[in-house]
Amino acid sequence: MSTPRIVVTGIGASSPIGATAPESWTALLEGVSGARTLEHDWVSKYELPVTFAAEALARPDTVLERPEAKRLDPASQFALVAAREAWADAGTPDVAPERLGVDFATGIGGVWTLLDAWDTLREKGPRRVMPMTVPMLMPNAAAAAVSMHLGARAYARTVASACASSTEAIVNALEHLRLGLADVVIAGGTESAIHPITVASFASMQALSRRNDDPSHASRPYSVDRDGFVMGEGAAALVLETEEHALARGATIYAVVAGGGVTADSYHITAPEPEGLGASRAVRLALEQAGASVDDVTHINAHATSTPTGDIAEYRALLSVFGDRIHDIPVSATKGSTGHLLGGTGALEAIFTILALRDRQAPPTINLTTQDPDIPLRISGEPIALGDGPQLAISNSFGFGGHNAVVAFASA
Incomplete structure (x- = not known):
């Protein structure tokens, strides 16, 4: 079946x-x-x-x-x-x-x-x-x-x-x-x-x-x-x-939910695992379930809460999964605009990820004056065009208690 x-x-x-x-x-x-x-x-x-x-x-x-x-x-x-x-x-x-x-x-x-x-x-x-x-x-x-x-x-x-x-x-x-x-x-x-x-x-x-x-x-x-x-x-x-x-029923389709990954850090009640080991496993699980490789990913909506330790841990997780290619993938940190909706944030960012695929543009990351040199991601204060062809994006969410969840969406 x-x-x-x-x-x-x-x-x-x-x-x-x-x-x-x-x-x-x-x-x-x-x-x-x-x-x-x-x-x-x-x-x-x-x-x-x-x-x-x-x-x-x-x-x-x-x-x-x-x-x-x-x-x-x-x-x-x-x-x-x-x-x-x-x-x-x-x-x-x-x-x-x-x-x-x-x-x-x-x-x-x-x-x-x-x-x-x-x-x-x-x-x-x-x-x-x-x-x-x-x-x-x-x-x-x-x-x-x-x-x-x-x-x-x-x-x-x-x-x-x-x-x-x-x-x-x-x-x-x-x-x-x-x-x-x-x-x-x-x-x-x-x-x-x-x-x-x-x-x-x-x-x-x-x-x-x-x-x-x-x-x-x-x-x-x-x-x-x-x-x-x-x-x-x-x-x-x-x-x-x-x-x-x-x-x-003739419904309009926004995107395909291609895969998801859920893991636990088992490290600390509030701090993320410093190397992002649990987060990277969640990303890999989502891509594996989607039948996709790291080369297929065209956009990432990052968890990126604007905390000193959280942002760097997520970067390390992404670097371990994508290698140097992570520096070429358009990344959006939309909490710069919305703040952090805690338990509601992942669903909102999933919608932003879906609409990014539909409109083929990664939304901007605001308030980035001087980018942390230890986090050399491809970030922009303006929307970034995603180009033609099939699109695959992931949306990351990480929570107190060491909870990690990642969902992958493919363009319709």
């Missing part, structure tokens, strides 16, 4: 640079930054050392109807907004509920619901804690909301592997479709964790940029003066289906 080809037929996103996937892509190509000073009283109340982040451009509770929004944590709200867009973009596939699955991820889940409930308990007592608190804060709430909205009954699964979460969800969806567990899967990830406790925590571990006076230039992957990542939020969703199912 031959392995079915899996294709992408719909995309949706709510990001710091766009309310939809097309808006986000246009802003990315234009070099827009989503990082802004936070206009919340809790920034000064708690004297936070970092006063900016990349909040989503469109608030999800202004998009959803009030009755449904109030029963969902912001993370699940973002997920539902992105999933609806992707589903509509795919042409609202006619698929039996038992053949429709959901693979939706998050890194943290309903942190706002959890901590708001704790404040309510302390200040007003247990009777005032909302009865929907647990269903709203649980990490699988986003997957549940998407599955119930679309009537997906094949399965609704959640992976939580920090910043690798939604790339891993896409790899899982690929495997589930190849196994025949569904004909159509909506996959992606979400995060809404720009909260005083997370900002304080990431700042305490020296992970965040401190450029409070210049937020739009704070996320600067590969720059010699990079000083940490910028927190982002939002969600992205992709509709994946077997090529047979897509062609039978």
Whole structure:
């Protein structure tokens, strides 16, 4: 029995640079930054050392109807907004509920619901804690909301592997479709964790940029003066289906999901393995599953968070896989524009990778003033043309705990 080809037929996103996937892509190509000073009283109340982040451009509770929004944590709200867009973009596939699955991820889940409930308990007592608190804060709430909205009954699964979460969800969806567990899967990830406790925590571990006076230039992957990542939020969703199912219904195909790789560093809870050994294995697995060689890769969307240690470890991983050819492949570090959406970042970057293949241009990496000489990748502040012929790109995501996930896409 031959392995079915899996294709992408719909995309949706709510990001710091766009309310939809097309808006986000246009802003990315234009070099827009989503990082802004936070206009919340809790920034000064708690004297936070970092006063900016990349909040989503469109608030999800202004998009959803009030009755449904109030029963969902912001993370699940973002997920539902992105999933609806992707589903509509795919042409609202006619698929039996038992053949429709959901693979939706998050890194943290309903942190706002959890901590708001704790404040309510302390200040007003247990009777005032909302009865929907647990269903709203649980990490699988986003997957549940998407599955119930679309009537997906094949399965609704959640992976939580920090910043690798939604790339891993896409790899899982690929495997589930190849196994025949569904004909159509909506996959992606979400995060809404720009909260005083997370900002304080990431700042305490020296992970965040401190450029409070210049937020739009704070996320600067590969720059010699990079000083940490910028927190982002939002969600992205992709509709994946077997090529047979897509062609039978006359769907527009964005790209082929060619392969995926998931590995673990087993090294440190926050730091990447210095030589990128786990990351390089994930890249090799994705290419092997795609039946591709390193010479086939024409574009890379890098994890590239703008941290001093993370960026160099990823470069070493790529160098070990591609050798000197890595210096000729157009690489994009799109977190320079969007910030880091944590569990939602991989799905958003997967969409950017797919659109790069469609439009045959690698998006720019902004804020790169002086490139780190130890990371001599082919980076540009302007879009780079990818040329003619077949295209194959990979998108990398790595997370706390040593989680590595890579997905490979081929042009349709």
